[in-house]
Amino acid sequence: DIVMTQSPDSLAVSLGERATINCKSSQSVLFSSNNKNYLAWYQQRPGQPPKLLIYWASTRESGVPDRFSGSGSGTDFTLTISSLQVEDVAVYYCQQYYNTDITFGQGTRLEIK
Amino acid sequence: QVQLQESGPGVVRPSETLSLTCDVSGFSITSGYYWGWTRQPPGKGPEWIGSVFYTGDSYYNPSLQSRASISVDTSKNQFSLKLYSVTAADTAVYYCARDIIYGSGDIADYWGQGKLVTVFS
Numbered sequence: 134d135i136v137m138t139q140s141p142d143s144l145a146v147s148l149g150e151r152a153t154i155n156c157k158s159s160q161s162v163l164f165s166s167n168n169k170n171y172l173a174w175y176q177q178r179p180g181q182p183p184k185l186l187i188y189w190a191s192t193r194e195s196g197v198p199d200r201f202s203g204s205g206s207g208t209d210f211t212l213t214i215s216s217l218q219v220e221d222v223a224v225y226y227c228q229q230y231y232n233t234d235i236t237f238g239q240g241t242r243l244e245i246k
Numbered sequence: 247q248v249q250l251q252e253s254g255p256g257v258v259r260p261s262e263t264l265s266l267t268c269d270v271s272g273f274s275i276t277s278g279y280y281w282g283w284t285r286q287p288p289g290k291g292p293e294w295i296g297s298v299f300y301t302g303d304s305y306y307n308p309s310l311q312s313r314a315s316i317s318v319d320t321s322k323n324q325f326s327l328k329l330y331s332v333t334a335a336d337t338a339v340y341y342c343a344r345d346i347i348y349g350s351g352d353i354a355d356y357w358g359q360g361k362l363v364t365v366f367s
Contacts, residue, residue, distance in 0.1 A: 134308070164349065171348065171349065171351055173353045175292075181359075182341050182343075182357035182358065182359060182360055183284075183292060183341075183354070183357060184357070185353060185354065185355050188353050194355065226291055226292060228292075228353070229351070230348060230349075230350075230351025230352055230353055231349075231350070231351055232350045232351055233305050233350045233351060234307060234308055235294040235307070235351050235352065236294070237291045237292045237293070237294070238291060239290075239291050240291045
């Protein structure tokens with residue numbers, strides 16, 4: 134299976150500042166035939182189910198604020214929140230859907246400093 | 247507005263079968279999407295269990311494939327999960343979701359609120 138490793142495990146950022154979360158896959162999730170990275174990001178607020186934020190590594194889901202952006206290719210990916218808001222406090226997960234054995238990262242807890 | 251709601255027992259005894267149902271409203275289960283289950287042990291990350299199409303076509307996490315079964319009831323617009331021979335390691339919040347298939351894998355764009363299932367004797 135493809136192992137997804139996130140860093141850091143937790144992060145504290147001041148309101149209005151930038152937050153950056155990293156995700157590394159144990160093998161490439163870039164499909165060469167369509168040049169797409171099979172990588173998604175989810176946000177999970179306390180007591181809530183995961184919410185899809187980004188797919189294809191950089192495409193925002195409908196309704197997701199544009200302060201959220203995704204980047205990267207192959208095995209290294211980044212989720213960036215450009216200006217942290219109170220409602221962004223959550224755990225963030227990356228997920229690969231490159232093959233049928235779908236796997237998630239261990240999560241990054243984002244808090245306000 | 248797509249809504250999903252899990253239901254079923256909150257406690258299951260070891261070695262028995264965990265059974266959950268997901269009721270889908272606001273969207274027809276036959277409208278071209280897959281429908282899946284994901285679980286999340288307390289304090290840990292999500293673990294995908296499997297997904298099913300309304301025709302019954304299904305695929306599973308290899309680590310759970312021998313114990314998991316997902317089925318669809320189109321007449322009730324719902325789908326179900328059975329997990330056999332459970333142990334304490336199967337204690338988790340179980341989520342149902344609508345899945346979008348891309349190639350071999352999928353992402354989930356609508357989720358239920360989750361059902362905590364505890365395996366306890």
